[in-house]
Amino acid sequence: MCGIVGYTARKDVENRILNTLELLEYRGYDSAGLAIYNEKFQQVVVRKCAGRVSDLREKCQEVPVAGTCGIGHTRWATHGGVCDENAHPHRCGRVTLVHNGIIENYEEIRDHFGLGGELISETDTEVIAALIDKFYDGRPRATISRAIKYIKGTFALVIMFDDKPGVIYAVRNVSPIVAAYTGDGTMLASDVAALGGQADKYMVVPEYHIVELHQNAILVYDEKDQKVKPEFLEIDWDTTRDGKGRYPFYMEKEIMEQPEVIKNALCSRIVDGHISLETDGIPDPLLTDCSRIVITACGTARHVGLASKALMQNILRMHVDVEYASEFMYSNPVIDEKTLVIVISQSGETIDTLEALKYARRQGARSIGVINVKGSSIARESDYVMYTAAGPEIAVASTKAYTTQLAVMYALIGRMAVLRGNFDESQEKSFIEGLLGISAGVQNVLDRRTDIHRIARDLLEAKDAFMIGRGLDYTILLEGALKLKEISYIHTEAYASGELKHGTIALITENTPVIAVVTQHDIKEKELSNIREVQSRGAQLTLFVSEDMELSDQEKYSHVFRLPAMDDRLSIFPVSAALQLLAYYVSMDRGLDVDKPRNLAKVVTVE
Ligand code: M6R
Numbered sequence: 001m002c003g004i005v006g007y008t009a010r011k012d013v014e015n016r017i018l019n020t021l022e023l024l025e026y027r028g029y030d031s032a033g034l035a036i037y038n039e040k041f042q043q044v045v046v047r048k049c050a051g052r053v054s055d056l057r058e059k060c061q062e063v064p065v066a067g068t069c070g071i072g073h074t075r076w077a078t079h080g081g082v083c084d085e086n087a088h089p090h091r092c093g094r095v096t097l098v099h100n101g102i103i104e105n106y107e108e109i110r111d112h113f114g115l116g117g118e119l120i121s122e123t124d125t126e127v128i129a130a131l132i133d134k135f136y137d138g139r140p141r142a143t144i145s146r147a148i149k150y151i152k153g154t155f156a157l158v159i160m161f162d163d164k165p166g167v168i169y170a171v172r173n174v175s176p177i178v179a180a181y182t183g184d185g186t187m188l189a190s191d192v193a194a195l196g197g198q199a200d201k202y203m204v205v206p207e208y209h210i211v212e213l214h215q216n217a218i219l220v221y222d223e224k225d226q227k228v229k230p231e232f233l234e235i236d237w238d239t240t241r242d243g244k245g246r247y248p249f250y251m252e253k254e255i256m257e258q259p260e261v262i263k264n265a266l267c268s269r270i271v272d273g274h275i276s277l278e279t280d281g282i283p284d285p286l287l288t289d290c291s292r293i294v295i296t297a298c299g300t301a302r303h304v305g306l307a308s309k310a311l312m313q314n315i316l317r318m319h320v321d322v323e324y325a326s327e328f329m330y331s332n333p334v335i336d337e338k339t340l341v342i343v344i345s346q347s348g349e350t351i352d353t354l355e356a357l358k359y360a361r362r363q364g365a366r367s368i369g370v371i372n373v374k375g376s377s378i379a380r381e382s383d384y385v386m387y388t389a390a391g392p393e394i395a396v397a398s399t400k401a402y403t404t405q406l407a408v409m410y411a412l413i414g415r416m417a418v419l420r421g422n423f424d425e426s427q428e429k430s431f432i433e434g435l436l437g438i439s440a441g442v443q444n445v446l447d448r449r450t451d452i453h454r455i456a457r458d459l460l461e462a463k464d465a466f467m468i469g470r471g472l473d474y475t476i477l478l479e480g481a482l483k484l485k486e487i488s489y490i491h492t493e494a495y496a497s498g499e500l501k502h503g504t505i506a507l508i509t510e511n512t513p514v515i516a517v518v519t520q521h522d523i524k525e526k527e528l529s530n531i532r533e534v535q536s537r538g539a540q541l542t543l544f545v546s547e548d549m550e551l552s553d554q555e556k557y558s559h560v561f562r563l564p565a566m567d568d569r570l571s572i573f574p575v576s577a578a579l580q581l582l583a584y585y586v587s588m589d590r591g592l593d594v595d596k597p598r599n600l601a602k603v604v605t606v607e
Contacts, residue, residue, distance in 0.1 A: 001076035001601040002088075002100035003027040004177070005194060006158045006168040008069040008215045009185030014060055017072035020187075021053045023194045026394050026595070026602035027100075028076025031087035032056040035096045036070035037165045044096045044162060048073075048087035068185075068215070069166045071158050073098035076601040079106070080122030090126040092118055093133035094162040099125040100190060101154035101175040102606045109150055124153075132159065140169050141210050141221055148173070148208070154351065154605065158188065168213040170205060175605050176349055176377060177205040179230070185215045191349070191603070192235060192373065193392045201232040204375050233375050249594040251395035251487070255580050256446060258400050259439035261390045262573070265407040266435050268389070275414040275432065280386045286366055287416045290340035292319040294365070296328050296356045297344040298604065300398040301405060303479040304344050304370075307572055308409040310472050314569075315417050326607070328356035337364040344409075345369070346393055346401035347603040348376020355607070357381050370408050372401055386412065395595040396602045397487050399580045402479060403442070403573060410435060410570075434567040441574040444564040449581050455542055455559045456585035459490065462513045466504070467494040468534070469517040470527050476572045477517055480579030487587040487597045497530035510538035515582075518545045519563060519571035544578055546571060 003024025007013040017034045025032075033048025033056060045065045049055050053074060073088035079102070080086040088098040103109070106124035110116050115130040128151065135143045140161050148155075148171060156175035160168055170177050170188055179188040180199035188211065189195060192202055203218065205211050209228065212219040220230045247253040269275055293312060295305035305322040312320045323333060325343070335341065341360040345353045348371040357367060357378060369382030372390050379385045388404035414431050417423040423431065445452075459465060465484060467477040477494035484492040495504055497516070508514065514534050518527045535541055535556055543557045548565035563574050587594045 001028045001078075001603060001605055003074040003190050003194065004072070004098045004100050004156060004158050005190070006071040006170065006188045006213060007185060008166055008168055008213050009182065010215065011068060011184060012066055013068055013070045014065050017070050018053060018057050018060065020189060020194050020196060021056070021072045021074050023196050024190060025053050025074050026396055027190060028074050028601045029053075029596050030077045030082040031075045031084070032073065033087045033089050034060070034065070034070055034072040035089040035091065035160060036065040036067035037160060038065060038067045039165065040066065042165070044091065044160060046089055046091055046096065048089065049084050050082050050087060069160070069168065071096070071098050071160060071168060078102055078606055079124040085121045086123050088125060090121060090123065090129040092126065092129040094136055095129050095133040095159060097125070097129050097132070097157055097159040099128065100156040100605060101173070103128060103151055103155060104153040105151070128155075128157065136161065138163065140164060141212070141225060144169060144171055144210055145223070145225070156190065166215060170211045170213065171208065172205055173207055174351060174354070174377065177211070178202045179205060179211055179213065179218050181218065186213045186218050188213055192375070195235060200235055202235055203230040203232050204380070236374065249395065249584075249588065251397055251399060251584055251594050254393055254395055254400045255577065255584065257391070258403050258577060259443040259446070261400050261404050262407045262442060263439040265388055265390070265404045266411060266438070269411040270432055270435070273432065274428065275411055275418065277386070277412070277415050280384065282368065282384050282386070284419055286340065286384065288419050289338070290366070291338040292321070293340050293342060294321045294323060294333060294335060294360065295342045295344065296323045296325045296353065296360070298325050298350050298352055300402050300479060300482060301344040301346060301353070303475060303482070304402060304405040304409060305342070306478065307406060307472060307475040308413065310475055311410070311413055311569060315413055315422055316420060317422065323356070325350065325352040325356040328352075329359040335360055335363040335365045337366070339365040341365040341367045343367060343369050343378055343382060344405050345378050346372045346398060346405070348373040348378040349603050349605055350378070351605050351607055354378050354381060368412070370405055372404070394602075396597055396600050397483055397583070403576055406572065407438065434570050437566065438570055438573045441564045441566050441570065442577045445574045445577040445581070451561060452578055452581040453585045455561065456582050456589060458540065458542075458558060459488075459513055459582075459586045460589055462490050464507070465490050465492045465513040465515065466508065467492060467515045467517070468497040468500065468530060470497050470523045471520045472568070472572055473517040473519055473527075473575070476575045476579065479576060480515070480583070483580055483583035484586065486600060487583055487592065487594055488590060489592070489598075490586065497527055500530060501533065505533065505537065508534050508537045508539050511540045512538070513542070514539040515542045515544070517575055518543065518549060519575060520568050521549070522568075524549055544575060
């Protein structure tokens with residue numbers, strides 16, 4: 001969480017810092033700030049405030065700061081409330097810095113070095129600014145090296161020293177920093193999406209290395225203070241971004257992009273009529289020699305794991321566990337060298353997922369990362385990577401990341417089924433035909449979004465809602481409920497329909513909104529009888545049902561939305577688009593900030 005940026009250039013950087021902070025705002029948006037070295041007055045000027053980058057921009061417009069070297073920050077609060085004082089940058093003596101991460105032992109450091117008297121904020125970060133200032137002897141790299149030896153926790157620190165104008169220093173542990181040459185200088189940021197068309201190559205700052213950013217050079221030093229050659233990677237996705245285009249929110253734009261990005265994720269893995277993972281570099285023995293699979297991820301990505309598990313058990317007849325990444329290493333998971341661990345992450349930076357992966361590898365497991373952001377920490381830590389290539393996802397609520405992760409998992413499962421003898425040629429062929437029809441199925445739902453908008457209107461006043469379904473439908477409802485919760489703030493729970501009468505049905509009363517999904521033909525009758533149970537308690541029922549399923553009691557539903565008839569294994573895709581749209585319209589019509597829901601951040605880099 002928290003977005004950080006630094007520029008040293010030939011022209012003034014204030015506006016560029018503000019623009020880049022806007023691109024990074026999805027990482028946190030409690031408060032924002034910048035610090036610029038003003039050449040005329042030979043001093044660092046700080047502007048910061050609680051609120052959005054737009055508030056900071058207003059503040060800067062009142063009294064602009066001239067200068068060609070500066071740093072910026074957009075915050076997701078961890079230590080200390082949301083207020084001007086706790087906003088970054090923090091300045092102590094000759095040191096100004098911004099930080100992403102958590103310093104676990106900041107109180108110990110503060111007390112041990114007697115720094116308390118110098119602090120204005122309640123943050124862990126300011127303690128580090130004070131520590132670096134205390135150690136500062138005119139040698140920035142030596143000072144930073146000395147200071148970070150005392151720090152426990154994760155950090156990306158971007159630092160300016162008053163007596164080193166025009167130079168920015170950075171160091172990190174776990175929390176990411178990338179650096180790049182721009183046309184007229186150099187920059188660094190928390191992620192590649194922030195490079196915003198200013199660079200075509202970037203480098204990932206290696207952990208515990210110190211980077212010096214000069215106007216004409218990016219210098220990297222290892223832990224022994226030896227200069228090392230930075231390794232630059234091509235930026236091969238569009239970071240120029242045409243903003244939200246004709247859409248009011250990124251979320252809608254990203255929902256609408258799904259047919260295209262799903263197609264890309266699948267087509268690149270279907271070669272000459274067969275599923276091929278050759279471009280991913282995944283060797284066949286990795287998929288044939290494993291005896292069990294463990295999937296670990298967080299939030300939406302974990303829901304992809306649950307759907308994948310259902311499919312894997314069904315098709316591959318393998319033992320699959322899906323674990324919360326945040327619980328993984330504390331649950332003593334059963335892992336050995338025969339276990340294939342699959343980690344799923346859009347950002348590739350979620351710290352719980354990263355730590356789970358590291359733990360699994362220490363136990364001898366082989367790993368595949370299903371990742372969107374190239375060169376991210378999880379991608380670099382995984383034995384093999386399957387990229388989802390969804391392009392930048394800016395809205396905090398995941399949409400196209402979810403469906404492309406699913407698409408990649410389906411390709412992986414299809415390939416495993418062929419290699420492990422679960423699919424013969426004709427089964428592979430029909431599976432591929434199904435995969436190639438997914439985009440059209442999703443498009444079908446998107447084309448009828450005004451119908452979903454109508455359904456959403458009935459949820460605007462709701463305080464609670466329930467979602468019910470069975471089998472694969474249940475896994476997508478978990479994701480649908482998360483979407484509705486996180487952006488509309490309606491308390492929503494997804495239930496496996498058969499579980500309701502073991503407790504939760506007590507909450508269903510007259511007009512309680514219940515959303516049911518029925519796409520699985522083999523369990524349709526059981527599902528419909530569970531639906532009747534809530535209907536008879538007065539629930540206000542909305543049904544998402546495959547168009548080839550007959551309904552005898554259509555009139556008993558508040559709404560019925562027909563989903564395109566597809567192979568049962570694939571209907572999860574159009575359902576997910578429908579539930580994303582439902583959450584989107586409820587949030588928008590409630591007048592909420594759809595892309596930036598309260599208390600959340602897109603990239604969760606703290607445990
Ligand atoms: O970047 P990741 O996929 O690792 O993020 C994991 C979760 O934080 C994320 O899926 C989150 O649940 C979604 N943004 C919710 O829509």
